[in-house]
Amino acid sequence: MFAYTIRRLLFAVPTILAVVTVCYVMVHMTPGGPFDMDRKVAPAVLANLQAKYHLDQPPLQQYLYYLGRLLHGDLGASFKYPDWTVNELVAKALPVSLAVGGLSVPISMVIGIWIGAVAAVRRNSFADYFVSAIGNIGNAVPSFVLGPVLILVFALEIQHHDIGLLPAGGWGGWKFRVLPIALLTIVNVATISRVMRGSLLEVLTSSFIRTARAKGLPERTVIVRHALRPALMPVLSLFTSIALSSITAAVVTETVFALPGLGLLIVNGAINRDYTLVLGLVVLVTAIAVLFNLIVDLLYAAVDPRIRY
Amino acid sequence: MATPNTEIAAVSQTPASTQPDPSGDSPARYAWRRFAQNRAALVSCAILGFIIIACFLGPLVLPYGFEDTDWLAISLPPGFANMHWFGTDELGRDLLVRTLIGGRISLEVGLLGTALTVVIGVAWGTIAGYAGGKVDAVMMRIVDMMYAIPYMLIAILMMTLFGRAFYLVVLTISLFSWIDMARVVRGQTLTLKKREFIDAARATGVPAGIIIWRHIVPNLLGVVIIYATVTVPGIILTESVLSFLGLGVQEPMTSWGVLIADGTSKMEVRPWLLAFPGVFLVATLYCTNYIGDALRDAFDPKVQ
Numbered sequence: 307m308f309a310y311t312i313r314r315l316l317f318a319v320p321t322i323l324a325v326v327t328v329c330y331v332m333v334h335m336t337p338g339g340p341f342d343m344d345r346k347v348a349p350a351v352l353a354n355l356q357a358k359y360h361l362d363q364p365p366l367q368q369y370l371y372y373l374g375r376l377l378h379g380d381l382g383a384s385f386k387y388p389d390w391t392v393n394e395l396v397a398k399a400l401p402v403s404l405a406v407g408g409l410s411v412p413i414s415m416v417i418g419i420w421i422g423a424v425a426a427v428r429r430n431s432f433a434d435y436f437v438s439a440i441g442n443i444g445n446a447v448p449s450f451v452l453g454p455v456l457i458l459v460f461a462l463e464i465q466h467h468d469i470g471l472l473p474a475g476g477w478g479g480w481k482f483r484v485l486p487i488a489l490l491t492i493v494n495v496a497t498i499s500r501v502m503r504g505s506l507l508e509v510l511t512s513s514f515i516r517t518a519r520a521k522g523l524p525e526r527t528v529i530v531r532h533a534l535r536p537a538l539m540p541v542l543s544l545f546t547s548i549a550l551s552s553i554t555a556a557v558v559t560e561t562v563f564a565l566p567g568l569g570l571l572i573v574n575g576a577i578n579r580d581y582t583l584v585l586g587l588v589v590l591v592t593a594i595a596v597l598f599n600l601i602v603d604l605l606y607a608a609v610d611p612r613i614r615y
Numbered sequence: 616m617a618t619p620n621t622e623i624a625a626v627s628q629t630p631a632s633t634q635p636d637p638s639g640d641s642p643a644r645y646a647w648r649r650f651a652q653n654r655a656a657l658v659s660c661a662i663l664g665f666i667i668i669a670c671f672l673g674p675l676v677l678p679y680g681f682e683d684t685d686w687l688a689i690s691l692p693p694g695f696a697n698m699h700w701f702g703t704d705e706l707g708r709d710l711l712v713r714t715l716i717g718g719r720i721s722l723e724v725g726l727l728g729t730a731l732t733v734v735i736g737v738a739w740g741t742i743a744g745y746a747g748g749k750v751d752a753v754m755m756r757i758v759d760m761m762y763a764i765p766y767m768l769i770a771i772l773m774m775t776l777f778g779r780a781f782y783l784v785v786l787t788i789s790l791f792s793w794i795d796m797a798r799v800v801r802g803q804t805l806t807l808k809k810r811e812f813i814d815a816a817r818a819t820g821v822p823a824g825i826i827i828w829r830h831i832v833p834n835l836l837g838v839v840i841i842y843a844t845v846t847v848p849g850i851i852l853t854e855s856v857l858s859f860l861g862l863g864v865q866e867p868m869t870s871w872g873v874l875i876a877d878g879t880s881k882m883e884v885r886p887w888l889l890a891f892p893g894v895f896l897v898a899t900l901y902c903t904n905y906i907g908d909a910l911r912d913a914f915d916p917k918v919q
Contacts, residue, residue, distance in 0.1 A: 321760045329772060336776045446901035448852055450859045450872070451893045454879040458886070555765050558856060562879070572768060573860050576775040584775055588768045596763045 311604060318596045325592045326376065330369060333581045359383065381586030386578045392586035395571060402477060403560070403567035407553030410487045414494035414548070419541060421495070422502025426537075427529060429507065437499050444496020453489050453562035460485060477566055486563045490552050501544055506537040539610060546595075546602045554591045643837070649913040656909035659902035666899055670718035679709040681716040682867045693887050702887045704877070713869055714892050720870040721851050721896070724785055725903075728850035729843050731789035736796025737839060741827045743797070744804025755801065758794045766791035770853070774862040784863055788853045796842055803838050807831055841914055845907035848900045855896060871896040 347355070356362045360371050375382060381392035425437035509515065510533055518528045553568075560569035568587065575583035650656060674681065684706050693702040693710075701710035743754035773787045807813060808831075816826050857863035858872025866873070871892045878889030 317756075317759075318763075321763055324760065325764055325769075329769070332773065332776055442901065442904070445904055446848075447897050448855065448900070450856065450875060450879070451889075451897060454875075454882055454889055458882055550765060555767055557767060557771070557860065561860060572771060573862075576771045577861055579775060581775070584772050588765075588772050591765050591768055592763075595765050599763050 310607065314600050314603065318600050321596050322589075322593050326373070326589050327369075329585055329588050330372060333585050334365065334368075336581075376589065381590060382582045384575075384580055384583045386575075386580035386583065392583055395583065396568070396587070396590065399566060399568045399571045402565055403553050403556060403569065406483055406486045406559070406565060406567065407490060407549070407556055409483070410490035410494065410552050411545075411549050413487070414491045414498060414552075415541075415545070417491065418495040418498025419502050419538070422499035422541075423506055423529070423534065423537075425499065426503045426506035426510065434503075437503065441496045441500040444493055445500075449489055449493050449558045450562060452492065453485075453559065456485050456489055457562070477564075482563075482565075486556075486559050486565055489559050489562070490556060494548050494552065497548070498541060498544060502537065502541050505540040506533060509533045509537040539606075542606065542609075543602070546598050550591075550595050550598060554594055646913045650909055653909045653913070656906055659905040659909075662898060663902040663906065666718065666895065666902075667722060670715045670722055673715040674712055674719070677709070677712050677715075679712050681708065681712045681869065684708055692885075693891075701891045702885070704885070704888055705881070710874075710888065710891055713874060714871075714895055717869040717871045717874050717892060718895055718899070720781070720864055720868065721854060721872070721899070724781075724788070724854040724870070725847045725851040727785045728788045728792065728854070729846050731785065732792045732796055732846050732850070733839060733843050735789065736793040736842075737800050737832060737835065739793065739797040740800025740802075741804050741831050741835070744801040745808060745823060745827055745831065747805075747808075751801075755798075758797055761791065761794050764791075767853075767856070770857060771860070771862060774857060779863060779865050781864060781868075784854060784857065788850050788857075792846060792850055792853075796839070796846065799838060799842055800835060803835055804831055807834055837914060841907070841910045844903065844910055848903040848907070851896075851903070852900060 353362070360368055363371070372382065379393070381396070384390045384392055384395060387395065421433075421437050421440070425434040428434055515528060515533055518532045519525075523532075555569060556567065557569040557573055559565070560567045561573055564570070568591070572584055572587045574580075575587065693700060701714060703709055704713075739754060739758075743751045769791070770787050773790075774783070777783050777787075813826060813830055816830055821829075854863055855870065855872030855875065858870045859876045861876065863872055864870045874892035875889060875896065878885075878887075878892060882889045
């Protein structure tokens with residue numbers, strides 16, 4: 307176990323380094339500099355600016371400088387919001403993403419596992435078809451279509467009503483969180499319930515379930531005590547990707563509802579061509595993703611007695 | 616390329632040899648018959664076929680171009696007057712033509728992206744699987760690495776840096792979509808590699824590259840086709856997300872994602888601008904998803 311942890315850690319570092327390097331090179335390969343503007347900046351001012359951001363040094367030096375700052379947890383300065391560092395922008399956006407995504411993940415896990423299990427136990431019943439219909443809709447209706455429909459139904463004034471039930475977007479009290487959380491949850495539940503249904507169906511055909519039934523256990527005990535735990539393993543492995551896509555990369559949801567979170571920050575950064583901001587966010591999110599994957603894999607090994615290293 | 620039919624079937628149904636086929640057909644034909652019995656899958660095929668034909672032929676027949684503005688029909692709601700069946704936007708551009716042209720772009724990105732995914736994935740998977748040893752370890756480590764990367768953000772970064780030309784959209788999306796394909800293909804290659812006809816080819820001195828191309832790739836076709844079908848909706852979806860965010864194809868060129876983004880901003884007053892492209896995109900994704908699942912079920916010997 308200890309050796310495995312070390313090996314995984316050694317593997318995580320080059321992954322992050324590779325992403326940082328590739329993205330850094332891509333950003334610096336693009337023609338034009340951050341201070342190319344319509345109005346020419348005076349040469350002396352330009353020289354000062356470049357010195358301030360270490361742009362007057364050779365590329366390799368710049369890269370090493372960037373890596374050094376990264377090691378200190380400094381993602382650099384934003385080029386389009388001159389008074390802000392990327393760290394400050396992230397510090398402002400992260401709580402929003404956490405409040406919405408962080409609440410949606412546990413809700414969707416509970417709902418998804420529950421309805422997936424019901425669908426598997428009552429296979430080919432009405433409940434089963436209902437769940438697979440939800441799964442198909444969640445798969446085929448992208449969140450950028452579903453989100454506007456939610457706004458249209460719940461937020462905008464419709465014919466006789468003066469005002470919608472919920473705000474259509476922005477950030478404020480709990481009312482602003484309902485629709486984004488609902489949207490993320492619908493999309494996540496579609497995935498989770500499908501995986502849960504499939505894995506429970508598979509577990510239910512295995513021989514230890516037949517044994518449990520053969521020794522006369524009530525069906526409820528067979529499902530809850532024996533089948534549920536092994537069936538949860540594939541769902542747990544979904545947890546990482548769902549948590550990451552709901553919290554750190556909820557690009558579409560945050561755009562649709564104009565939530566000032568990480569996803570909207572990166573989209574706006576991309577549209578404004580704020581290279582350092584986008585680069586910093588990509589690096590940050592990749593690092594979080596890699597570390598998160600590492601932790602979940604280690605937990606996985608700790609929870610599942612069949613996994614040995 | 617000579618494709619020995621029985622071998623495809625044998626590969627895609629390796630564990631199936633224990634299950635006697637009730638009709639005595641070859642396993643591949645049996646799978647096709649099971650697919651044809653799936654009514655919903657056939658309906659999906661018909662709807663998808665209709666959308667494809669409409670997108671590629673429709674704009675040739677319709678009297679408006681996708682950039683043409685009709686000053687007498689600004690923001691016209693859908694109706695049968697004027698030939699603007701889906702209505703027009705606030706520039707007087709016909710939504711039907713724009714939806715079909717947008718669909719053409721979305722479908723082209725989906726098909727080209729899938730083709731690229733297949734090429735990279737099959738090459739990567741067969742080489743890793745056939746070579747084995749250290750080459751395999753390194754190549755699959757790279758695939759593992761790519762799984763940990765939040766690809767949507769990288770795609771956003773690339774679209775920011777390199778502009779939004781059509782082929783760049785395709786390239787950016789394919790850059791990350793091949794890893795699943797590579798895994799599946801490698802797994803199949805590993806089982807194929809142990810079979811006698813590969814041993815025979817190696818014993819007679821056929822070079823590795825030719826063994827992969829002549830003997831392994833043709834036998835992977837069944838699996839690859841099924842996986843490619845599953846890949847198409849994912850790629851179409853990624854393209855429309857990028858376009859929706861304003862990072863994909865650009866005006867006046869359009870795609871379903873662009874049209875939906877445009878429709879979203881005006882859905883209060885002109886809901887049809889959101890409804891028609893939305894319905895087309897959802898129908899396409901639903902049908903391709905369903906066909907992919909049905910193909911997989913039909914070829915999977917475990918599902919009976």
